[in-house]
Amino acid sequence: xxxxxxxxxxxxxxxxxxxxxxxxxxxxxxxxxxxxxxxxxxxxxxxxxxxxxxxxxxxxxxxxxxxxxxxxxxxxxxxxxxxxxxxxxxxxxxxxxxxxxxxxxxxxxxxxxxxxxxxxxxxxxxxxxxxxxxxxxxxxxxxxxxxxxxxxxxxxxxxxxxxxxxxxxxxxxxxxxxxxxxxxxxxxxxxxxxxxxxxxxxxxxxxxxxxxxxxxxxxxxxxxxxxxxxxxxxxxxxxxxxxxxxxxxxxxxxxxxxxxxxxxxxxxxxxxxxxxxxxxxxxxxxxxxxxxxxxxxxxxxxxxxxxxxxxxxxxxxxxxxxxxxxxxxxxxxxxxxxxxxxxxxxxxxxxxxxxxxxxxxxxxxxxxxxxxxxxxxxxxxxxxxxxxxxxxxxxxxxxxxxxxxxxxxxxxxxxxxxxxxxxxxxxxxxxxx
Amino acid sequence: xxxxxxxxxxxxxxxxxxxxxxxxxxxxxxxxxxxxxxxxxxxxxxxxxxxxxxxxxxxxxxxxxxxxxxxxxxxxxxxxxxxxxxxxxxxxxxxxxxxxxxxxxxxxxxxxxxxxxxxxxxxxxxxxxxxxxxxxxxxxxxxxxxxxxxxxxxxxxxxxxxxxxxxxxxxxxxxxxxxxxxxxxxxxxxxxxxxxxxxxxxxxxxxxxxxxxxxxxxxxxxxxxxxxxxxxxxxxxxxxxxxxxxxxxxxxxxxxxxxxxxxxxxxxxxxxxxxxxxxxxxxxxxxxxxxxxxxxxxxxxxxxxxxxxxxxxxxxxxxxxxxxxxxxxxxxxxxxxxxxxxxxxxxxxxxxxxxxxxxxxxxxxxxxxxxxxxxxxxxxxxxxxxxxxxxxxxxxxxxxxxxxxxxxxxxxxxxxxxxxxxxxxxxxxxxxxxxxxxxxxxxxxxxxxxxxxxxxxxxxxxxxxxxxxxxxxxxxxxxxxxxxxxxxxxxxx
Numbered sequence: 001x002x003x004x005x006x007x008x009x010x011x012x013x014x015x016x017x018x019x020x021x022x023x024x025x026x027x028x029x030x031x032x033x034x035x036x037x038x039x040x041x042x043x044x045x046x047x048x049x050x051x052x053x054x055x056x057x058x059x060x061x062x063x064x065x066x067x068x069x070x071x072x073x074x075x076x077x078x079x080x081x082x083x084x085x086x087x088x089x090x091x092x093x094x095x096x097x098x099x100x101x102x103x104x105x106x107x108x109x110x111x112x113x114x115x116x117x118x119x120x121x122x123x124x125x126x127x128x129x130x131x132x133x134x135x136x137x138x139x140x141x142x143x144x145x146x147x148x149x150x151x152x153x154x155x156x157x158x159x160x161x162x163x164x165x166x167x168x169x170x171x172x173x174x175x176x177x178x179x180x181x182x183x184x185x186x187x188x189x190x191x192x193x194x195x196x197x198x199x200x201x202x203x204x205x206x207x208x209x210x211x212x213x214x215x216x217x218x219x220x221x222x223x224x225x226x227x228x229x230x231x232x233x234x235x236x237x238x239x240x241x242x243x244x245x246x247x248x249x250x251x252x253x254x255x256x257x258x259x260x261x262x263x264x265x266x267x268x269x270x271x272x273x274x275x276x277x278x279x280x281x282x283x284x285x286x287x288x289x290x291x292x293x294x295x296x297x298x299x300x301x302x303x304x305x306x307x308x309x310x311x312x313x314x315x316x317x318x319x320x321x322x323x324x325x326x327x328x329x330x331x332x333x334x335x336x337x338x339x340x341x342x343x344x345x346x347x348x349x350x351x352x353x354x355x356x357x358x359x360x361x362x363x364x365x366x367x368x369x370x371x372x373x374x375x376x377x378x379x380x381x382x383x384x385x386x387x388x389x390x391x392x393x394x395x396x397x398x399x400x401x402x403x404x405x406x407x408x409x410x411x412x413x414x415x416x417x418x419x420x421x422x423x424x425x426x427x428x429x430x431x432x433x
Numbered sequence: 434x435x436x437x438x439x440x441x442x443x444x445x446x447x448x449x450x451x452x453x454x455x456x457x458x459x460x461x462x463x464x465x466x467x468x469x470x471x472x473x474x475x476x477x478x479x480x481x482x483x484x485x486x487x488x489x490x491x492x493x494x495x496x497x498x499x500x501x502x503x504x505x506x507x508x509x510x511x512x513x514x515x516x517x518x519x520x521x522x523x524x525x526x527x528x529x530x531x532x533x534x535x536x537x538x539x540x541x542x543x544x545x546x547x548x549x550x551x552x553x554x555x556x557x558x559x560x561x562x563x564x565x566x567x568x569x570x571x572x573x574x575x576x577x578x579x580x581x582x583x584x585x586x587x588x589x590x591x592x593x594x595x596x597x598x599x600x601x602x603x604x605x606x607x608x609x610x611x612x613x614x615x616x617x618x619x620x621x622x623x624x625x626x627x628x629x630x631x632x633x634x635x636x637x638x639x640x641x642x643x644x645x646x647x648x649x650x651x652x653x654x655x656x657x658x659x660x661x662x663x664x665x666x667x668x669x670x671x672x673x674x675x676x677x678x679x680x681x682x683x684x685x686x687x688x689x690x691x692x693x694x695x696x697x698x699x700x701x702x703x704x705x706x707x708x709x710x711x712x713x714x715x716x717x718x719x720x721x722x723x724x725x726x727x728x729x730x731x732x733x734x735x736x737x738x739x740x741x742x743x744x745x746x747x748x749x750x751x752x753x754x755x756x757x758x759x760x761x762x763x764x765x766x767x768x769x770x771x772x773x774x775x776x777x778x779x780x781x782x783x784x785x786x787x788x789x790x791x792x793x794x795x796x797x798x799x800x801x802x803x804x805x806x807x808x809x810x811x812x813x814x815x816x817x818x819x820x821x822x823x824x825x826x827x828x829x830x831x832x833x834x835x836x837x838x839x840x841x842x843x844x845x846x847x848x849x850x851x852x853x854x855x856x857x858x859x860x861x862x863x864x865x866x867x868x869x870x871x872x873x874x875x876x877x878x879x880x881x882x883x884x885x886x887x888x889x890x891x892x893x894x895x896x897x898x899x900x901x902x903x904x905x906x907x908x909x910x911x912x913x914x915x916x917x918x919x920x921x922x923x924x925x926x
Contacts, residue, residue: 200744200810201570230744234571271741274892277687278811346740 043312053308059336061188062095062120071302089295096187114192197323201234206321216309217384224377224412228272230265273409292329376414498674502699522770522838531770531837539774553723573746579730584800588882616852617874624850636682644684665689682903691812698825710817713755724792728753732803745810762794765828770838804886842907850911877914
């Protein structure tokens with residue numbers, strides 16, 4: 001199943017679809033198309049497109065770090081240290097090459113720990129490597145990325161904000177300018193999490209789907225299903241060169257000599273949640289999942305003011321979360337174009353249902369009232385404020401028995417729910433006509 | 434009354450005999466001696482005081498659990514003069530059938546051995562030992578060439594044997610007719626019918642709350658789930674085996690299951706248990722057995738390809754390789770109709786002094802064997818705990834699923850129970866399946882032999898195994914198998 005393009009309403013049966021080139025009501029596009037065409041495309045009111053113009057504020061690792069750091073400082077000023085600490089789900093990260101000096105400072109404070117170098121804009125695990133000594137990044141520096149390094153090292157350390165606009169956004173034109181000077185690829189150096197939670201001796205990460213319908217106000221939905229991606233080999237810190245051990249990305253795993261296509265090395269989130277429930281207390285599991293909710297909310301809030309808000313836009317993000325042995329969740333990255341190719345039958349079903357439900361929430365046919373808290377497998381997680389699980393209860397987090405409306409890894413009886421939902425909507429419509 | 438009393442004293446004598454050799458006995462002795470220093474123990478009333486002390490300190494409960502465990506596992510002697518074979522299997526024709534089946538398996542194993550010129554057992558060279566020790570936690574990464582090995586037998590081979598079982602003393606006078614030969618199993622064993630099953634499995638009735646049904650999302654937790662969890666926590670606090678077994682008939686909450694099973698199976702991880710497991714591990718490192726390759730192949734073929742269990746591959750090797758070297762498993766052959774296969778030291782065929790049991794635990798794995806262990810990986814993390822639980826489950830329940838016996842929980846009875854229930858209550862479905870050439874038992878046999886492992890989602894499977902533990906019987910497997918066609922029938926209509 002390849003990424004759908006120019007999707008009409010074929011799955012809904014009606015057709016307000018595109019006839020001629022350039023005329024469409026709904027576009028599931030590539031980010032490259034977006035970059036080239038968004039600015040000079042006129043869209044009618046009802047038209048929907050599946051990306052925000054500057055989504056990279058959230059999805060490019062270096063921008064996301066900057067936005068999160070800024071948001072954290074703001075929270076500390078406004079709400080105190082405790083509240084700000086809730087943003088500490090991102091391992092210490094330094095942008096390269098401009099934060100190299102800061103990185104070295106931190107590096108020297110913690111000798112012997114492992115760091116991971118990731119290219120900012122590449123995906124599928126390409127270009128990533130681990131290191132423990134500054135010597136290890138010498139070779140890398142000698143490459144094209146290093147040339148910029150060398151020139152920077154010659155200069156006194158500059159504040160990173162010099163290249164950033166006052167509003168906090170990153171002007172795409174400035175990075176284009178940089179491109180003309182030197183073919184530089186930006187990297188981030190991140191503290192590697194050395195104590196990941198292991199199942200069967202293997203490392204894994206979680207892929208979770210979050211659908212953002214708007215940033216101002218922030219409306220976000222959380223999909224109940226997702227999966228845990230396992231590394232095919234057993235986790236050990238002794239061989240940091242073995243990228244197959246450390247990278248759980250399926251694309252990387254597929255090239256590992258151990259890889260057996262039948263396996264797919266994935267567990268659905270439900271299974272993962274069940275596994276945790278048999279090993280840890282219900283309270284510990286609840287706490288973990290509510291910390292994961294916190295990651296979504298804080299990360300979205302940190303870019304809320306920076307993302308160019310546009311009523312035509314919505315976006316389905318793939319969040320990559322790593323759990324450590326203390327049951328603390330860490331954010332690895334956010335993907336604006338999560339892979340929609342399926343590696344197994346189960347996977348195919350998950351992704352098909354995910355897309356279907358995305359279309360239901362986007363609601364091109366305007367069937368929903370806008371007050372729904374659940375549509376298929378999606379639960380409304382944030383609606384300009386936290387959303388309560390209880391029916392009809394006011395969404396006030398101050399109340400003692402407030403439970404957030406998220407059900408990650410829980411039963412997903414989406415077919416039944418959709419049936420009931422649409423039936424009751426029809427009834428409402430008839431009643432009001 | 435006199436007979437009952439003498440039966441009871443016989444049972445008590447047997448249990449006392451068994452427990453005298455256990456580590457619990459040694460511990461109780463030590464505790465009794467240590468308690469003499471306590472102020473409340475007086476010389477005049479020594480016996481009562483020590484009993485009281487045991488009661489308060491929880492040792493009495495431990496003893497009770499051990500006795501309860503013995504009662505569950507060991508069958509009651511039918512008659513003091515009954516020979517040991519009767520304890521294994523009272524019916525002669527069943528014993529004979531089991532004997533000839535075993536001969537076939539052993540022949541197959543020996544011929545594989547000769548064909549491949551691999552010894553049944555050999556000592557590993559030191560270099561290999563070191564290598565294996567290093568790789569102990571990740572044996573799954575090994576990719577040895579197993580193409581020449583084949584499983585010794587698969588469930589369908591076993592089914593053929595069962596289908597051909599006949600009681601030579603049985604002559605029912607009926608001519609060969611459609612009605613007498615509907616099903617595949619043709620032995621006259623007594624199996625329970627629905628009213629008897631209802632009585633036996635009373636806690637599974639519609640009026641009693643069940644986990645797996647009454648804790649679904651539509652049912653508010655106050656109605657059943659919360660109270661059930663609370664009772665479960667209480668049972669665990671009391672550390673009472675019998676209470677736990679009764680409790681688990683309604684299913685176990687996920688968070689409590691690991692502890693409850695340990696309590697019911699009377700597994701306490703004492704230092705000597707951990708040491709025993711380490712010794713088994715050493716045996717594995719030092720000697721290489723042919724069955725190891727069979728185990729390897731089985732895990733690669735079944736569990737590694739399973740969507741749920743592929744993650745636990747390494748644990749399976751750590752458990753199964755040790756299991757084949759565990760001679761304490763030989764104890765269960767006292768009540769198992771099977772007998773451990775014997776092999777002879779090279780060149781000494783037939784000489785009893787040179788006979789050894791092969792494999793050391795007497796159990797030859799078949800295709801799918803590793804699936805007995807896989808679901809347990811969801812519950813236990815430490816290899817020795819996982820190992821102990823699996824071993825207990827095997828010597829209490831799983832062995833019955835691949836040996837020929839007349840026991841009500843034996844596979845023959847389960848098959849007969851399944852066919853009888855299906856014929857009696859879903860005759861149309863039964864007839865239809867036969868018409869299209871799909872004998873129902875051929876489909877459901879493999880589910881039952883594996884106790885549904887790999888055929889049910891893990892959370893469902895564990896709820897099923899809860900009931901096996903709760904009722905100390907495998908009959909529930911036949912009941913479940915029978916209820917699946919109900920669903921099929923609904924679709925069929």
